[in-house]
Amino acid sequence: MAGEILVATNVLEYPYTRTVGPVLGAFFTGLREGRIQGVRAADGRVLVPPTEYDPLTSEELTEMVDVGQAGVVTTWAWVYAPRPLHPLDRPFAWVLVRLDGADTSMLHALDAGEPERMSTGMRVRVRWREGRVGEIQDIACFEPETPS
Amino acid sequence: MRDVAVVAFAQSRAVRAEEGANEVEILMPVVSAAIERSGVPRKEIGFTVSGSCDYLAGVPFAFVQGLDAVGAWPPIRESHVEMDGAWALYEAWVRLQHGDVDSALVYAFGKSSLGDLPQVLTLQLDPYCMAPLWPDSISIAALQARAWLEAGHDEREMAEVAARSRKAALANPMAQVAQDLTPEELLKQPYLVSPLRRHDCPPISDGAAAVVLAAGGLAREVSERPAWIRGIDHRIEPHGLGVRDLTHSPSTRLAGERAGVGRATVDVAELHAPFSFQEVILRQALGLGPDVEVNPSGGALAANVMMGAGLVRIGEAAGRVSDGGAGRAVAHATSGPCLQQNLVCVLEADQ
Amino acid sequence: MTEAGPDPNEPVRSIRAPVHLEYHFMPGRASSRFLRGVEQGRLLGQRCPQCAKVYVPPRGACAACGVPTDEEVEVADRGTVTTFCVVNVPFHGQKIKLPYVSATILLDGADIGLFHLLQEVDAEKVHMGMRVEAVWAPPEQRKPTLESILHFRPSGEPDADYETYKDHV
Numbered sequence: 001m002a003g004e005i006l007v008a009t010n011v012l013e014y015p016y017t018r019t020v021g022p023v024l025g026a027f028f029t030g031l032r033e034g035r036i037q038g039v040r041a042a043d044g045r046v047l048v049p050p051t052e053y054d055p056l057t058s059e060e061l062t063e064m065v066d067v068g069q070a071g072v073v074t075t076w077a078w079v080y081a082p083r084p085l086h087p088l089d090r091p092f093a094w095v096l097v098r099l100d101g102a103d104t105s106m107l108h109a110l111d112a113g114e115p116e117r118m119s120t121g122m123r124v125r126v127r128w129r130e131g132r133v134g135e136i137q138d139i140a141c142f143e144p145e146t147p148s
Numbered sequence: 149m150r151d152v153a154v155v156a157f158a159q160s161r162a163v164r165a166e167e168g169a170n171e172v173e174i175l176m177p178v179v180s181a182a183i184e185r186s187g188v189p190r191k192e193i194g195f196t197v198s199g200s201c202d203y204l205a206g207v208p209f210a211f212v213q214g215l216d217a218v219g220a221w222p223p224i225r226e227s228h229v230e231m232d233g234a235w236a237l238y239e240a241w242v243r244l245q246h247g248d249v250d251s252a253l254v255y256a257f258g259k260s261s262l263g264d265l266p267q268v269l270t271l272q273l274d275p276y277c278m279a280p281l282w283p284d285s286i287s288i289a290a291l292q293a294r295a296w297l298e299a300g301h302d303e304r305e306m307a308e309v310a311a312r313s314r315k316a317a318l319a320n321p322m323a324q325v326a327q328d329l330t331p332e333e334l335l336k337q338p339y340l341v342s343p344l345r346r347h348d349c350p351p352i353s354d355g356a357a358a359v360v361l362a363a364g365g366l367a368r369e370v371s372e373r374p375a376w377i378r379g380i381d382h383r384i385e386p387h388g389l390g391v392r393d394l395t396h397s398p399s400t401r402l403a404g405e406r407a408g409v410g411r412a413t414v415d416v417a418e419l420h421a422p423f424s425f426q427e428v429i430l431r432q433a434l435g436l437g438p439d440v441e442v443n444p445s446g447g448a449l450a451a452n453v454m455m456g457a458g459l460v461r462i463g464e465a466a467g468r469v470s471d472g473g474a475g476r477a478v479a480h481a482t483s484g485p486c487l488q489q490n491l492v493c494v495l496e497a498d499q
Numbered sequence: 500m501t502e503a504g505p506d507p508n509e510p511v512r513s514i515r516a517p518v519h520l521e522y523h524f525m526p527g528r529a530s531s532r533f534l535r536g537v538e539q540g541r542l543l544g545q546r547c548p549q550c551a552k553v554y555v556p557p558r559g560a561c562a563a564c565g566v567p568t569d570e571e572v573e574v575a576d577r578g579t580v581t582t583f584c585v586v587n588v589p590f591h592g593q594k595i596k597l598p599y600v601s602a603t604i605l606l607d608g609a610d611i612g613l614f615h616l617l618q619e620v621d622a623e624k625v626h627m628g629m630r631v632e633a634v635w636a637p638p639e640q641r642k643p644t645l646e647s648i649l650h651f652r653p654s655g656e657p658d659a660d661y662e663t664y665k666d667h668v
């Protein structure tokens with residue numbers, strides 16, 4: 001029909017491979033081995049995930065340190081309807097987690113089952129994925145430390 | 149420093165999906181209206197700069213197509229930022245300081261309806277430790293909202309901002325979401341991503357905006373009441389959410405100080421707070437008391453053209469100065485996750 | 500996955516970070532009108548109200564004047580080759596046999612060239628000023644895409660005088 005507005009599906013696909021550098025490389029190598037490492041800043045703070053440069057002072061950082069595999073939730077958001085690309089296909093919480101021994105918190109998903117189990121400050125621990133390859137998804141998600 | 153003023157502003161009516169028109173067709177009437185209102189002949193405009201984002205439409209170099217709306221022949225001086233148009237306006241203001249041109253056209257456009265915007269915005273996150281988990285923009289804002297709530301706020305404050313903004317939008321013909329509901333009614337709604345309800349989130353909008361700047365004598369010649377830019381500054385914080393204090397906006401505070409917000413009384417402020425609670429953070433960062441009218445346009449909760457909503461704040465604030473409704477106005481624009489980057493602009497009428 | 504995974508004994512040097520996003524592309528009013536016309540075997544352009552140039556395909560705006568182009572004009576499905584290239588390089592997804600000619604064709608009545616294939620002619624015989632005509636797909640196979648024109652071919656008319664297209668090279 002003349003004049004009718006056309007629509008075409010357009011899929012954008014970038015098969016990016018990203019080189020990760022020495023610090024994130026060590027972090028991802030550690031994840032593959034089932035360890036979590038941060039990087040120590042000049043003032044003693046431990047940043048997890050680690051960065052090559054201190055985000056506050058821009059100093060180069062190189063000293064990797066192991067941190068715990070459990071920690072506390074510093075903030076959270078409950079997802080009632082997960083999106084197709086989300087890490088879990090059932091309702092879950094996005095969380096910022098400060099791991100034991102770390103001074104910053106990292107983003108990940110928490111498999112808590114229901115929002116009533118959530119609270120800021122709750123203890124959570126890593127749930128590793130089978131067949132780790134050295135990427136952030138090697139942490140399948142976090143789970144509450146105390147079973148429901 | 150050279151005096152530079154906003155002398156014209158135009159915007160399209162924000163809609164969820166502009167199905168008929170492509171970006172150029174959305175942009176062209178807006179650019180033409182801004183130029184016409186400015187009184188500066190199109191071919192005499194000294195500098196043109198735009199803000200847009202290729203990922204919104206999934207088309208590389210989207211800004212090149214956008215130029216079709218401008219009339220770039222004979223060849224013009226042109227620039228582009230892959231940012232909100234407010235940052236394009238900053239570049240134009242700097243360009244006018246060079247002194248060799250007296251006017252600038254700034255425009256921005258976004259057609260978010262072509263893709264899944266909350267997911268597209270994942271691509272602005274750290275690509276190593278965050279983006280591979282595909283957190284969407286609403287989830288990221290919800291993490292900030294919870295941190296803010298637990299720092300001593302409550303959900304009623306959020307609902308009050310949402311209710312006031314959508315009510316104000318009833319008087320704004322360009323707004324997309326306008327309604328008169330009380331905070332109590334809003335608080336009965338279910339969560340979208342808790343602690344955010346749908347009304348705490350901005351609409352997804354298609355649209356465009358354009359501003360014309362003029363320097364010194366030209367501004368006085370073409371405008372009865374130019375909105376002079378008396379201060380403008382922008383600041384950015386680290387990217388990682390886990391290294392920032394999400395309950396405050398230090399970058400807004402610093403930009404506000406550098407722009408001179410506190411030097412005199414503020415009559416009206418247009419704050420780019422895509423999520424309801426962010427308005428409270430921004431008010432505090434800018435030191436705006438309860439007597440300052442905020443977002444009479446309805447703000448980003450009423451219409452949120454990606455890459456344009458910040459420029460719209462400047463246009464709306466300037467409009468209030470030029471129509472005599474305000475003597476001194478503050479406009480703010482934000483970019484990035486959880487108010488990572490912030491621009492503050494102070495606009496004043498002639499004393 | 501066809502390629503071998505990274506060596507699990509080596510430190511991690513890179514991550515896979517694929518991006519997959521789906522969009523609904525909309526060409527807009529002017530291009531939609533054009534593509535619907537193509538489906539019917541017609542070429543519809545738009546004339547600029549200021550400089551009178553005719554754009555095919557139209558985009559709803561004159562890029563030189565920055566004004567909307569509302570007036571619709573139909574142009575011929577034949578025209579003049581203003582420039583061309585001979586493609587000898589194979590690339591992924593190629594559908595056409597090498598070598599082939601891509602040409603910019605100034606349709607009679609239009610002011611900007613249309614990019615399309617030129618076939619039914621030896622590559623070395625193609626030249627600027629050559630007159631060509633569209634070879635349409637059979638009506639029942641036409642869709643709202645420029646592929647509804649299978650290609651252009653020489654029309655047999657004498658070459659166009661350089662003066663007639665010198666402003667469009």
Ligand SMILES: [Zn+2]
Pocket residue numbers: 547548549550551552561562563564565
């Ligand atoms: Zn024209």
